[in-house]
Amino acid sequence: MAQIWAGTGIGKTHHHCVVLTAQGERLLSRRVLNDEPELLALLADVLALGQDVAWAVDVADGMAALWINVLLNHGQHLVYIPGLAVNRASAGYRGMGKTDAKDATVIADQARMRRDLTVLLPDDEHAIELRVLTSRRTGLNADRTRRVNRLRGQLFRDHGLADVIASMPGIGPLLGAEFLAATAGDMSRYGTADRLASLAGVSPLPRDSGNVSGNLHRPRRYHRGLQRVFYTSAPISIRGCDDSRRFYERKRSEGKRHTQAVLALARRRVNVLWALIRDGQCYQSNLRVTSAA
Numbered sequence: 001m002a003q004i005w006a007g008t009g010i011g012k013t014h015h016h017c018v019v020l021t022a023q024g025e026r027l028l029s030r031r032v033l034n035d036e037p038e039l040l041a042l043l044a045d046v047l048a049l050g051q052d053v054a055w056a057v058d059v060a061d062g063m064a065a066l067w068i069n070v071l072l073n074h075g076q077h078l079v080y081i082p083g084l085a086v087n088r089a090s091a092g093y094r095g096m097g098k099t100d101a102k103d104a105t106v107i108a109d110q111a112r113m114r115r116d117l118t119v120l121l122p123d124d125e126h127a128i129e130l131r132v133l134t135s136r137r138t139g140l141n142a143d144r145t146r147r148v149n150r151l152r153g154q155l156f157r158d159h160g161l162a163d164v165i166a167s168m169p170g171i172g173p174l175l176g177a178e179f180l181a182a183t184a185g186d187m188s189r190y191g192t193a194d195r196l197a198s199l200a201g202v203s204p205l206p207r208d209s210g211n212v213s214g215n216l217h218r219p220r221r222y223h224r225g226l227q228r229v230f231y232t233s234a235p236i237s238i239r240g241c242d243d244s245r246r247f248y249e250r251k252r253s254e255g256k257r258h259t260q261a262v263l264a265l266a267r268r269r270v271n272v273l274w275a276l277i278r279d280g281q282c283y284q285s286n287l288r289v290t291s292a293a
Contacts, residue, residue, distance in 0.1 A: 004046075006018070014031055016100035019108065058103070086107055149174055155177060156177035157173065164283075167282035202227060
């Protein structure tokens with residue numbers, strides 16, 4: 001049976017550790033850098049308070065991986081408390097604001113009182129190495145995505161149509177860059193806004209048969225990048241553009257479902273963007289354009 005309980009609130013660059021006695025008395029509270037020498041020093045200091053230590057964390061992977069490996073490699077008993085359980089339990093601890101020290105205190109106290117927590121056990125070396133590699137790969141992919149997005153945004157801002165396209169509610173540098181990558185900003189290659197809408201997959205086609213009429217479906221062949229531009233930007237525009245919100249609400253009042261109303265709005269926005277690019281004009285509220293089908 002443990003004599004002291006050490007709870008660690010996990011952070012990306014720093015952790016916070018609180019150690020409690022069996023009576024709930026605090027023996028130690030320390031913020032520590034997520035670095036192996038610092039963590040080893042914390043481990044030694046806690047063990048100096050008592051050899052029978054039960055450790056607890058609120059994150060079981062990712063940014064907690066180093067600390068977990070340090071503890072398990074030194075034969076420590078470690079349990080996992082889900083972050084949601086910590087947040088719910090925090091409501092019962094009065095007189096403490098939301099701080100890293102409070103979270104660590106709650107983790108330690110819950111570990112002291114509960115006997116239903118998951119015990120973390122050491123994995124074999126291959127599993128540990130694979131976890132580190134996959135975590136590293138995920139981080140590299142995220143960094144690459146951020147760099148590509150920044151580059152897209154910069155290239156978009158340098159394009160002659162950037163101001164026109166970015167004036168359209170719901171379209172920012174990333175969606176604008178995707179639109180230009182798909183169309184080059186040359187509307188003449190499509191002939192009409194209807195053809196652009198069909199290519200973007202936001203112009204439903206009839207699927208009537210026999211006595212059934214009025215059935216519509218999305219084209220089987222369409223440009224997924226263009227569809228993402230119009231279908232993603234339409235809901236965003238509802239939140240920030242009165243014209244889009246009124247159009248959406250009108251479609252809902254006509255009995256259309258949410259998805260149908262958003263699709264109708266996306267279709268109309270093709271006409272609007274087409275007109276803006278054709279006229280070299282930035283978006284203005286209540287701009288008159290060809291009505292959508």
